Amino acid sequence: xxxxxxxxxxxxxxxxxxxxxxxxxxxxxxxxxxxxxxxxxxxxxxxxxxxxxxxxxxxxxxxxxxxxxxxxxxxxxxxxxxxxxxxxxxxxxxxxxxxxxxxxxxxxxxxxxxxxxxxxxxxxxxxxxxxxxxxxxxxxxxxxxxxxxxxxxxxxxxxxxxxxxxxxxxxxxxxxxxxxxxxxxxxxxxxxxxxxxxxxxxxxxxxxxxxxxxxxxxxxxxxxxxxxxxxxxxxxxxxxxxxxxxxxxxxxxxxxxxxxxxxxxxxxxxxxxxxxxxxxxxxxxxxxxxxxxxxxxxxxxxxxxxxxxxxxxxxxxxxxxxxxxxxxxxxxxxxxxxxxxxxxxxxxxxxxxxxxxxxxxxxxxxxxxxxxxxxxxxxxxxxxxxxxxxxxxxxxxxxxxxxxxxxxxxxxxxxxxxxxxxxxxxxxxxxxxxxxxxxxxxxxxxxxxxxxxxxxxxxx
Amino acid sequence: xxxxxxxxxxxxxxxxxxxxxxxxxxxxxxxxxxxxxxxxxxxxxxxxxxxxxxxxxxxxxxxxxxxxxxxxxxxxxxxxxxxxxxxxxxxxxxxxxxxxxxxxxxxxxxxxxxxxxxxxxxxxxxxxxxxxxxxxxxxxxxxxxxxxxxxxxxxxxxxxxxxxxxxxxxxxxxxxxxxxxxxxxxxxxxxxxxxxxxxxxxxxxxxxxxxxxxxxxxxxxxxxxxxxxxxx
Numbered sequence: 001x002x003x004x005x006x007x008x009x010x011x012x013x014x015x016x017x018x019x020x021x022x023x024x025x026x027x028x029x030x031x032x033x034x035x036x037x038x039x040x041x042x043x044x045x046x047x048x049x050x051x052x053x054x055x056x057x058x059x060x061x062x063x064x065x066x067x068x069x070x071x072x073x074x075x076x077x078x079x080x081x082x083x084x085x086x087x088x089x090x091x092x093x094x095x096x097x098x099x100x101x102x103x104x105x106x107x108x109x110x111x112x113x114x115x116x117x118x119x120x121x122x123x124x125x126x127x128x129x130x131x132x133x134x135x136x137x138x139x140x141x142x143x144x145x146x147x148x149x150x151x152x153x154x155x156x157x158x159x160x161x162x163x164x165x166x167x168x169x170x171x172x173x174x175x176x177x178x179x180x181x182x183x184x185x186x187x188x189x190x191x192x193x194x195x196x197x198x199x200x201x202x203x204x205x206x207x208x209x210x211x212x213x214x215x216x217x218x219x220x221x222x223x224x225x226x227x228x229x230x231x232x233x234x235x236x237x238x239x240x241x242x243x244x245x246x247x248x249x250x251x252x253x254x255x256x257x258x259x260x261x262x263x264x265x266x267x268x269x270x271x272x273x274x275x276x277x278x279x280x281x282x283x284x285x286x287x288x289x290x291x292x293x294x295x296x297x298x299x300x301x302x303x304x305x306x307x308x309x310x311x312x313x314x315x316x317x318x319x320x321x322x323x324x325x326x327x328x329x330x331x332x333x334x335x336x337x338x339x340x341x342x343x344x345x346x347x348x349x350x351x352x353x354x355x356x357x358x359x360x361x362x363x364x365x366x367x368x369x370x371x372x373x374x375x376x377x378x379x380x381x382x383x384x385x386x387x388x389x390x391x392x393x394x395x396x397x398x399x400x401x402x403x404x405x406x407x408x409x410x411x412x413x414x415x416x417x418x419x420x421x422x423x424x425x426x427x428x429x430x431x432x433x434x435x436x437x438x439x440x441x442x443x444x445x446x447x448x449x450x451x452x453x454x455x456x457x458x459x460x
Numbered sequence: 461x462x463x464x465x466x467x468x469x470x471x472x473x474x475x476x477x478x479x480x481x482x483x484x485x486x487x488x489x490x491x492x493x494x495x496x497x498x499x500x501x502x503x504x505x506x507x508x509x510x511x512x513x514x515x516x517x518x519x520x521x522x523x524x525x526x527x528x529x530x531x532x533x534x535x536x537x538x539x540x541x542x543x544x545x546x547x548x549x550x551x552x553x554x555x556x557x558x559x560x561x562x563x564x565x566x567x568x569x570x571x572x573x574x575x576x577x578x579x580x581x582x583x584x585x586x587x588x589x590x591x592x593x594x595x596x597x598x599x600x601x602x603x604x605x606x607x608x609x610x611x612x613x614x615x616x617x618x619x620x621x622x623x624x625x626x627x628x629x630x631x632x633x634x635x636x637x638x639x640x641x642x643x644x645x646x647x648x649x650x651x652x653x654x655x656x657x658x659x660x661x662x663x664x665x666x667x668x669x670x671x672x673x674x675x676x677x678x679x680x681x682x683x684x685x686x687x688x689x690x691x692x
Contacts, residue, residue, distance in 0.1 A: 220589075221588050221589060222588070222591070224589040224591060224613060225590065267611050268587055268593055268611055268613070271593070271612050271613060272613050275612060275613055275620065
């Protein structure tokens with residue numbers, strides 16, 4: 001179990017410092033700001049540090065800290081780990097670099113030592129060579145990027161697992177900027193111990209996390225099956241969006257057979273991702289788009305999508321994009337046609353995509369959506385509201401936000417344009433209606449929602 | 461002989477590639493539909509068994525030292541009578557001995573040629589991260605040039621196998637085109653599942669290629685099997 005990493009009662013920071021620019025300073029400040037448990041700075045050069053008593057060594061500590069964060073140079077790490085083990089600490093984040101990633105005999109030797117000592121005492125380790133944990137609920141924050149450089153997002157429900165520290169901090173920064181709430185983020189660096197599999201299991205149990213985003217370069221040897229198993233358990237309860245980096249095939253595999261030659265690294269990962277029921281994102285934009293939809297929308301019952309637009313062209317583009325993603329765009333059934341005819345001017349088009357044309361106003365949209373949203377043969381609605389149309393004033397946004405909760409089916413919007421489009425987007429997004437700047441991105445994000453809806457159905 | 465015995469025996473002899481008849485024995489043990497094969501030592505023996513095998517008969521030289529059989533005259537196809545079969549075997553042994561004088565010859569593999577079906581490929585390989593994985597694709601240019609294949613990690617259930625089949629870009633060809641009847645997807649899927657099981661249960665098997673597998677409207681048959689071992 002790796003709970004202690006996220007909910008420790010006490011933490012020791014080995015290598016704490018008050019020198020500007022030092023990693024040990026940023027981490028200590030992080031804990032001082034948000035962590036409610038006991039904080040023990042450890043550094044032989046200080047008696048007091050930022051108003052806290054500083055300890056000369058781990059053995060001097062008054063208790064075994066639940067969690068230790070190590071930020072001293074690599075050669076000193078094994079002896080500190082030994083002391084922590086003897087003391088009774090069982091969760092350690094090693095921030096320090098200088099291990100296997102250096103490709104030097106010295107670095108490899110140090111990493112082996114770390115493994116050996118951890119094995120001896122049963123210590124769980126995150127790292128080395130990582131930025132560790134950012135936990136918005138407990139205040140554990142070893143991300144050594146100061147606030148002014150990397151904004152912290154609000155408390156929320158997105159969990160994040162990343163092999164890359166830089167990617168993790170960039171995405172956290174992005175989420176803060178977009179006001180998306182994060183529960184916990186973990187970046188595990190060299191992963192001598194805690195890896196994707198452990199974290200997937202942790203997030204399965206974690207009630208603060210409602211969606212998990214993953215950035216993965218590769219798994220450890222022989223961990224593939226466990227990964228699929230853990231992921232399958234997790235997707236039963238929440239969606240996981242994964243971005244697999246490093247898509248070029250490994251050229252080093254001896255091609256003893258046809259199959260081996262074709263079994264490029266990425267094809268296997270792609271199959272495993274599919275088998276595990278994870279949603280694969282193919283770009284950074286997609287990760288964000290998909291996250292936005294999962295955080296705000298209910299699941300889909302089927303794949304029938306209706307489009308309501310004030311721009312014929314964008315309606316056609318959406319039809320292409322949605323059909324390409326495998327959605328069905330049903331022809332408007334006769335009874336619905338008749339209803340729409342009776343409320344719409346003769347020049348509007350009642351075929352799906354339903355085109356309200358450029359002289360529409362908010363009310364026309366609302367009347368039409370009122371007919372479509374309650375129907376059992378409609379699984380999702382995409383609303384195109386080009387704000388350049390004079391009659392669009394903002395009532396529509398309120399109506400959409402209200403309807404989403406009322407009808408329990410996904411409603412997403414496409415708004416293309418400048419200042420006005422931005423305004424509408426902000427209003428809609430703050431009310432939980434994701435807005436996309438392009439039909440293709442909207443269709444892809446909705447596809448992810450549909451894929452997960454079907455996975456969930458299979459599990460239930 | 462059980463797969464275990466066949467594998468151990470090969471490894472004891474220092475061979476990492478199973479001989480054809482051994483590979484066929486292993487896949488048969490797992491219920492993978494394949495032709496009945498016999499290994500004969502000479503023309504006389506072949507002649508007496510030909511009727512039992514059924515026509516047309518195919519012959520392949522069996523030797524741990526020969527990888528390109530046709531280059532040394534080690535393949536003969538479409539033989540239609542006991543006499544023809546007997547003569548062909550004697551001829552083959554003679555030709556191969558002169559072209560590859562130092563090769564150890566186990567005998568000649570003899571089996572009934574399968575009727576032409578749609579050629580597909582099922583392959584399996586043991587991956588360092590995922591363990592046994594199985595591949596599916598259509599034969600010929602689809603795999604060689606277009607790399608149009610799908611993979612799954614073992615254990616593979618029937619539904620995974622069917623999904624694999626539907627996943628390839630050339631799937632429509634399996635559904636029948638130009639008046640061809642559709643082939644039996646369940647039969648192929650079963651073969652994928654059995655291949656997965658075979659890899660799971662025999663850790664010494666490094667890779668397996670069933671190529672081609674003939675797919676028919678009512679069944680599927682592995683016409684050739686290559687099994688590569690690795691010392692554990």
